[in-house]
Amino acid sequence: MVNEAQLVRNFTDSRITNGVEMVRLLAVSGSLRQASSNSILLRAVEHLCPEEVQVAHYEGIAELPHFNPDLLENPPESVLALRAIIGQADGLLVSCPEYARGIPGAFKNMLDWLVSSEEFPGKPVALFNASPRASHAQAALRLVLETMSASIIEQASITVNLLSSQSSAEGIAADPVMGPLIRTALGAFKRRLETQEP
Numbered sequence: 533m534v535n536e537a538q539l540v541r542n543f544t545d546s547r548i549t550n551g552v553e554m555v556r557l558l559a560v561s562g563s564l565r566q567a568s569s570n571s572i573l574l575r576a577v578e579h580l581c582p583e584e585v586q587v588a589h590y591e592g593i594a595e596l597p598h599f600n601p602d603l604l605e606n607p608p609e610s611v612l613a614l615r616a617i618i619g620q621a622d623g624l625l626v627s628c629p630e631y632a633r634g635i636p637g638a639f640k641n642m643l644d645w646l647v648s649s650e651e652f653p654g655k656p657v658a659l660f661n662a663s664p665r666a667s668h669a670q671a672a673l674r675l676v677l678e679t680m681s682a683s684i685i686e687q688a689s690i691t692v693n694l695l696s697s698q699s700s701a702e703g704i705a706a707d708p709v710m711g712p713l714i715r716t717a718l719g720a721f722k723r724r725l726e727t728q729e730p
């Protein structure tokens with residue numbers, strides 16, 4: 533079981549663990565809600581990812597200032613920290629809710645800070661979705677990410693129906709439908725990151 537205190541918020545200094553080179557995934561939830569279904573989905577990943585995968589969770593969205601191009605010349609510390617952890621990640625695992633048929637403002641604000649960064653373009657992204665109803669936000673997210681030159685990995689992008697479910701991360705991982713779906717997506721993402729194929 534992975535609780536709040538055990539959540540990894542940064543990658544380890546070395547990529548090598550027990551002699552194995554780790555693939556680094558950065559999980560980013562688009563929801564600030566404590567009991568967020570999108571965040572819980574990303575925590576379930578901890579229970580299901582292949583051994584050679586290290587998952588860190590970026591949880592600094594609420595600390596980012598409102599995007600202002602005037603600040604790009606001398607970006608705030610929180611933005612530099614965001615860019616640094618994006619740069620360390622081999623791939624991003626994004627799970628984002630839909631608000632008023634769009635991308636939540638706080639998450640879009642984070643993306644805006646990454647538009648002109650060196651770290652983001654070309655970054656492989658797996659899009660997880662905790663709601664089959666969130667089609668507008670998913671479409672908008674794809675458009676934005678593609679505009680930012682992200683590489684969306686389709687085989688690793690899945691919808692897991694957590695609507696009206698009170699699932700915990702462990703419950704999702706143990707579920708006979710959701711568990712294998714997530715595991716397969718993670719396996720496909722890892723293979724894609726290892727081969728570096730387009």
Ligand SMILES: Cc1cc2nc3c(=O)[nH]c(=O)nc-3n(C[C@H](O)[C@H](O)[C@H](O)COP(=O)(O)O)c2cc1C
Binds near residue numbers: 633666
């Ligand atoms: C202000 C607000 C607007 C919402 N708008 C939509 C919407 O347009 N479409 C939709 O499918 N769900 C909408 N929802 C429902 C959320 O997407 C849903 O509660 C989701 O579980 C939130 O993600 P979270 O559990 O990760 O916080 C909205 C919720 C809120 C609070």
